Amino acid sequence: MSFNTFGKLFRFTTWGESHGVAIGCVVDGCPPGIPLNEADIQLWLDQRRPGASKLTSQRKEPDTVEILSGVFEGKTTGHPISLMIKNEDARPGDYDEIRGKFRPGHADFTYHAKYGIYDYRGGGRASARETACRVAAGAIARKILGAKVKIRAALVQIGPMTIDRKNFDWDQVAKNILFCPDKEAVRPWREALVKIRKEGDSYGGVVEVEATGVSAGLGAPHYAKLDQDIASAMMSIHAAKGVEIGAGFEASSLKGSENADEIRIGNDGPRFLSNNAGGTLGGISTGQPLTARVAFKPTSSILIPQKTIDSSGKETEIITKGRHDPCIAIRAVPVVEAMMACTLADHLLLHRAQCG
């Protein structure tokens, strides 16, 4: 079964292929009376947009969002908000050569296995272009959460290069096109990306995200844990291969006495002396910052020839031309933020339903 809907109460359904007429999503369950216009959404889409530099895909997409429904006289009505983004720089011709060949690391093989049919042009439905819809939905989710909740993400690793955590500064993130929080890392990372692009190869990366200002009490103990749903949201992003909350995998190496976040009373209520938990206990938010890290694999489209087969079952080789990102983790940064926003908005509504 295909399920293109995210969320339980704050829900969005995405549609569209990379080389079709348009992509879009229907956002449902948004509370009424929230001021919303296209500029509110465009702001975030512009962050994600390719073509900004040599370090991301050269595809030129203005990614202009249109609101087709659900807003009346500048406010949400409580009805579905239909958003559409036309595809303007699709060049299906780029893909003639690879028609029928399964690109390693792409969904060509599995779509063919499952559906018996797939749109080979730019990944079709599998294209990371779908993430524009997530960013658009995330813009609305942020409005629901309000100004108190602050969500921000950064790129903390590219290939084998990690930031120096001593230099971590959220204010740096907006100042460089790599969303890197370590001023010192920007230059070597840029150079490495230029080099890998020239080699026709690519790098993976790790994105870190933090949400502050989230009240204690969001989430549910079983099968709708806040950390579970954050993890699920992150793993739904293209090329995500791993996710961790708080201390994450590192917590496995610790003793219970090291990992425990002890509690004191601060000026504004409970104060945790550390945050190995990453802001959740028993699947419910503690009021501390929610923190997660997401691992992205390297871009699968590379210029280095790879062994593969075609849809008739014959062995062949493939080079994936086109206009690709040398490190998709860069453009994943705003997407990770958006998915965090959507998950939190959904849980805010769920909490309000049960606990008033």
Place this chain on the structure above:
Amino acid sequence: MSFNTFGKLFRFTTWGESHGVAIGCVVDGCPPGIPLNEADIQLWLDQRRPGASKLTSQRKEPDTVEILSGVFEGKTTGHPISLMIKNEDARPGDYDEIRGKFRPGHADFTYHAKYGIYDYRGGGRASARETACRVAAGAIARKILGAKVKIRAALVQIGPMTIDRKNFDWDQVAKNILFCPDKEAVRPWREALVKIRKEGDSYGGVVEVEATGVSAGLGAPHYAKLDQDIASAMMSIHAAKGVEIGAGFEASSLKGSENADEIRIGNDGPRFLSNNAGGTLGGISTGQPLTARVAFKPTSSILIPQKTIDSSGKETEIITKGRHDPCIAIRAVPVVEAMMACTLADHLLLHRAQCG
């Protein structure tokens, strides 16, 4: 909102508290005509059961499952299968001392914040005892999947100690009570666990799981990706803090040319030359082994005094007596297997629905 239901089509809803009358679950959506009796389920529950050794909790629970509905003349009827496990060794008295104190690392604080009420006895609804229901549901899921699908998990790290992957042998797992696949690691791990228990402390750990024999085609591109749903299922387990698929976080460090799983034609169809993807591409199974790793934090109940507050907001200290596991990751092994089985059974039915 509370959501105690796992799954889309193969679904189970769990209920019950650690120190209540019983725990149980209702398994819904099971195909009809599948031979099923209590022994089929008990087999797997016995693996998870505490009290087996000094290295797990000393709580003595026979964990005897009763089938209350959904089976007629030895076969599933297609109707809900209600399973109940009575609580027989609950000792609520153990918990009088900690009443009202929020145990660090436990859900006491967050349940109190969310619901304004919580059952402090052994974690109440937050207790890992709930995982017995998952294991029971997993036993049914395995029957749906059939003998061709083989799911097995192992403990690959305890605290700072990892296995030597050269020694990895699935056949070792059943031969030691630590579910350890490295024969050489068993003895030092046992000693470390005995020591940490004496110190009143605990260790985290990492569980690795593999499912073989899964056909290509299970999953869906967006918001029901197979790897997303596996990740979500794993992160719904108590104390899970991270999850990765295939090469996982390691993939972030790789180049695209290193990470690519090239494809050739083998005797039985497509053959991948590596499996960094962990058996999924674009959210859909490739037919290769599905592989994942799950990080568990150390047991939060320790005998070392910790700073905390109570429900009236006063600062205090706490020692969590009771009968606790020095490393909960050990008992998580059969739970990880069960959640993998349930996720796959759910996706098998979903795939059948859409693609016939």
Place this chain on the structure above:
Amino acid sequence: MSFNTFGKLFRFTTWGESHGVAIGCVVDGCPPGIPLNEADIQLWLDQRRPGASKLTSQRKEPDTVEILSGVFEGKTTGHPISLMIKNEDARPGDYDEIRGKFRPGHADFTYHAKYGIYDYRGGGRASARETACRVAAGAIARKILGAKVKIRAALVQIGPMTIDRKNFDWDQVAKNILFCPDKEAVRPWREALVKIRKEGDSYGGVVEVEATGVSAGLGAPHYAKLDQDIASAMMSIHAAKGVEIGAGFEASSLKGSENADEIRIGNDGPRFLSNNAGGTLGGISTGQPLTARVAFKPTSSILIPQKTIDSSGKETEIITKGRHDPCIAIRAVPVVEAMMACTLADHLLLHRAQCG
């Protein structure tokens, strides 16, 4: 697929067969902090219980409910409430004679067609005994709705005999075992029922339900209309064949000018001059009484021989012995009330989620 779960946010999942060990349900999504004990639920179950008179089934079921989870120190915890009712007067022997024969009007034929297997004893999963679970869940739903919301149902027709609406008096309903609101109708109805029972035959009936005190604003325009969800809830009850809201089928005969509910301002806000709409407009409650009528077919188990076939495809005849109701619509009255309560509780939580 089997779906044994009612509701979106206030949800219950029922399980169990007529002649199994027990039946039960898991109520999920209940707000925390609501005082609840077994007597609160038993009160309503006692109304539905068979064996009360010659006019309902002679099966003697105490229908004693046990709360197995979700309540702590007399209050709901926000976690799943597991309810169990043991089957105590099951007499599977009664059914040996009809084994393998498809009873006309029953689910035997369709269960066999769908699942290839069915429990022929007393209807198995199809038994109206399942409605006890609905009544139990409804008792909890009423607590969520609070005292302001008043739900009451009555039997307004038995076979060809309808009440005289001039005599309609809600206070009469509790005074006779037929839940009849027309004092004058009780005696002739009783006599007709005694007679039809003697003939080995049965009657259908119509139940009318009203909910007052429901605020304006519950419901949603599309696919979760309040009247749609009430209709769906009613049609999920055993033997229901039709449902109408407000003027219902009668509205089809009216002109627009006759059907319109004009609006004036009363002392407490808007006041409608009529209620042909039955309390909803555009799928959302108006604040007027919600009214519905549900048609039930006659009991299918009768002592008059009927032509049928058996599971091997042979033609045969059947007489359904056992202890059956001469008119199931009587016992449907508390079930209709319960389903109304559950639908409203669900929509109350949904409304709170979106509109705060």
Place this chain on the structure above:
Amino acid sequence: MSFNTFGKLFRFTTWGESHGVAIGCVVDGCPPGIPLNEADIQLWLDQRRPGASKLTSQRKEPDTVEILSGVFEGKTTGHPISLMIKNEDARPGDYDEIRGKFRPGHADFTYHAKYGIYDYRGGGRASARETACRVAAGAIARKILGAKVKIRAALVQIGPMTIDRKNFDWDQVAKNILFCPDKEAVRPWREALVKIRKEGDSYGGVVEVEATGVSAGLGAPHYAKLDQDIASAMMSIHAAKGVEIGAGFEASSLKGSENADEIRIGNDGPRFLSNNAGGTLGGISTGQPLTARVAFKPTSSILIPQKTIDSSGKETEIITKGRHDPCIAIRAVPVVEAMMACTLADHLLLHRAQCG
């Protein structure tokens, strides 16, 4: 909460307002490989289209559907099918006069009560224009069901005038613009409609629907009964006030011995001697024709002045100008068919999932 999604596995989500840019829907869960183009959908939309005669609304909408995604090289891909219909004859100016006044029988009052905001132009989200999306989705559902399943609906009552059932002839339905199956009734109905339109008033009506060729076995016993889901689907249509399956309300008047559908063996398997059940038993299809009737209230927009209030709470009068149908039940006929098709397609996939 707003829920604009119909269905469990075959699902569609509608969006759009009567006087916005466009309306549309996203159809998800469609099996892959089904031939589909715009003409396949347009065919059914043209039936529903207003402006065809003096007996329906004079709004001139070409209702041209565009497929924006989910179809590749003429076949469904298994991915979401996004459909859009532009609004071309919206005349918001028509509504200035009624701005802020609650039209009796419309959703103005309840939308205002729930959301605090509503689009007064032509009903906004509440407009019956939304049903074009249902018809479009229904066209796809029919393709899934295949040629064996035949769905047809007819208008059997307008205001107080019913057809003579002796004259019932499905072949007549396509021959008159009233979808009337009784040749003799067409002329008097036409005359009555012309008259009521002149009077500025309107009529209600009843639509009957039948699905043949549906295999035994679709549906589920509880909370996803086939008849329950058909009823729910019908009651989700604008202006529907009642629904009945098979003998429906009439069954309430019958004795069990009269209502029973006895079973014999025919040439192609089981043969029922009557169909009072309307094709379902225990919530599951019997293989007989599925039959239902739906009651629609008269169009609420009439030219006769009605008492009402405005959004500031002042008493006033209203006349609803605009281009309205004298009997909306006429145009409901193709919508009823579409909702039947969507319900059956959904249950076909559900059945396949559980029972293979």
